[in-house]
Amino acid sequence: MRPWAGLFAAGWIGLGAPALAAGPAPQAVTAPEAKARFAAFLETLRPDAEARGIAPRTFEAAFAGVTGPDPDVLARTRKQGEFARPVWDYLVGAVSTRRIALGQAKAARLAATLSAIEARYGVPRWVVLAFWGVESDFGASAGSVPTVRALATLAEARFRGTLFRDELLAALTILERGDITPARMTGSWAGAMGQVQFLPSSFLAHAVDFDGDGHRDIWNSEPDALGSIASYLKALGWNPALSWGYEVVLPAGFDLARYRENLSAFARRGVRRTDGKALPEAGVASLFLPGGLGGPVFLITDNFEVIRAYNTSDSYALAVGHLADRLGGAPTLAAPWPDKAPRLDKAGLQALQAGLAERGLYAGEADGRAGPKLREAVRRYQIAEGLPADGYATPALLERLRARP
Ligand code: CA
Numbered sequence: 001m002r003p004w005a006g007l008f009a010a011g012w013i014g015l016g017a018p019a020l021a022a023g024p025a026p027q028a029v030t031a032p033e034a035k036a037r038f039a040a041f042l043e044t045l046r047p048d049a050e051a052r053g054i055a056p057r058t059f060e061a062a063f064a065g066v067t068g069p070d071p072d073v074l075a076r077t078r079k080q081g082e083f084a085r086p087v088w089d090y091l092v093g094a095v096s097t098r099r100i101a102l103g104q105a106k107a108a109r110l111a112a113t114l115s116a117i118e119a120r121y122g123v124p125r126w127v128v129l130a131f132w133g134v135e136s137d138f139g140a141s142a143g144s145v146p147t148v149r150a151l152a153t154l155a156e157a158r159f160r161g162t163l164f165r166d167e168l169l170a171a172l173t174i175l176e177r178g179d180i181t182p183a184r185m186t187g188s189w190a191g192a193m194g195q196v197q198f199l200p201s202s203f204l205a206h207a208v209d210f211d212g213d214g215h216r217d218i219w220n221s222e223p224d225a226l227g228s229i230a231s232y233l234k235a236l237g238w239n240p241a242l243s244w245g246y247e248v249v250l251p252a253g254f255d256l257a258r259y260r261e262n263l264s265a266f267a268r269r270g271v272r273r274t275d276g277k278a279l280p281e282a283g284v285a286s287l288f289l290p291g292g293l294g295g296p297v298f299l300i301t302d303n304f305e306v307i308r309a310y311n312t313s314d315s316y317a318l319a320v321g322h323l324a325d326r327l328g329g330a331p332t333l334a335a336p337w338p339d340k341a342p343r344l345d346k347a348g349l350q351a352l353q354a355g356l357a358e359r360g361l362y363a364g365e366a367d368g369r370a371g372p373k374l375r376e377a378v379r380r381y382q383i384a385e386g387l388p389a390d391g392y393a394t395p396a397l398l399e400r401l402r403a404r405p
Pocket of ligand 1: 208209210211212213214215216217221224
């Protein structure tokens with residue numbers, strides 16, 4: 001699992017997925033103090049690295065020229081993410097006509113590799129390409145920050161607890177194994193590496209040497225990058241028999257309270273795909289209305305959750321899924337987005353989460369993030385109140401919740 005890397009990749013390095021709130025600002029220190037503290041941190045790291053089998057020579061090579069924290073990396077931890085960016089805005093950037101054309105050209109050039117990847121992992125080429133496109137614009141925006149420097153800066157600052165210290169040790173393990181040199185191990189400011197933006201721990205668990213040259217090279221080898229994406233998705237449970245989801249139209253009077261069941265049951269209830277094709281006979285799906293009843297309606301399968309495991313954002317998962325469809329020749333979404341619809345900002349979502357938690361309807365954190373847990377809670381509340389259960393959080397819903405304590 002890499003619950004962080006994708007967020008950093010899609011949100012914090014500029015592609016604009018819903019991102020996380022900034023962490024606490026590190027204490028201001030003068031450069032010599034910072035360097036001394038950093039050197040002390042490296043000394044505490046050294047025995048842990050040795051215990052993991054990292055040779056002193058590898059350790060020295062990894063930190064050659066890394067003598068203090070990277071101020072640019074620290075500055076990024078203090079930036080606010082665009083948490084409440086609407087899904088439709090995100091899709092415009094992530095699924096552009098330029099990106100579709102570029103992805104289709106890549107698909108043609110890499111057809112044989114993609115066929116071999118499909119055969120080995122059972123993940124469709126369009127999904128693999130869509131990940132590649134959203135994560136790094138097909139390798140063009142993989143980030144050029146030295147990964148060891150970025151991770152050491154975050155680890156020393158204890159940003160997000162011990163997460164980055166563990167990732168730093170994983171990065172050293174990769175260097176010890178010789179998959180890449182320290183100079184070529186680069187990525188985002190948050191340690192997401194190469195064309196697939198894997199954190200080092202995900203690399204160790206899922207990266208593959210698909211071109212067979214003896215190195216797992218997600219930085220320079222397109223077959224390795226693409227194979228690693230498919231390897232990751234297969235490990236997380238990608239079901240080759242199903243798509244990620246389908247845009248659908250609901251019949252008049254549809255009962256939204258029954259929102260998760262077999263695809264065949266949805267078909268019997270009059271749900272139709274917007275592209276006119278039949279829904280699959282087998283498989284379970286859930287209704288997903290990311291803009292409420294006024295916008296596009298989807299049936300999403302468990303493969304949608306596999307994508308979300310890569311980056312826990314609905315917008316991200318929908319962008320990958322829709323881009324995959326578009327790369328494969330599907331038209332744009334049939335239904336328009338509710339562009340001017342009132343939306344809750346992060347504080348509003350947090351207030352909604354707190355209110356739903358008070359009623360015993362929501363068990364997650366009041367983190368201001370829309371996702372399956374909040375959707376489920378909103379649906380329960382809507383059903384209890386006799387409202388259409390689209391699971392969509394709106395200002396009106398929050399007002400209603402506040403008006404009836
Ligand atoms: Ca390779």
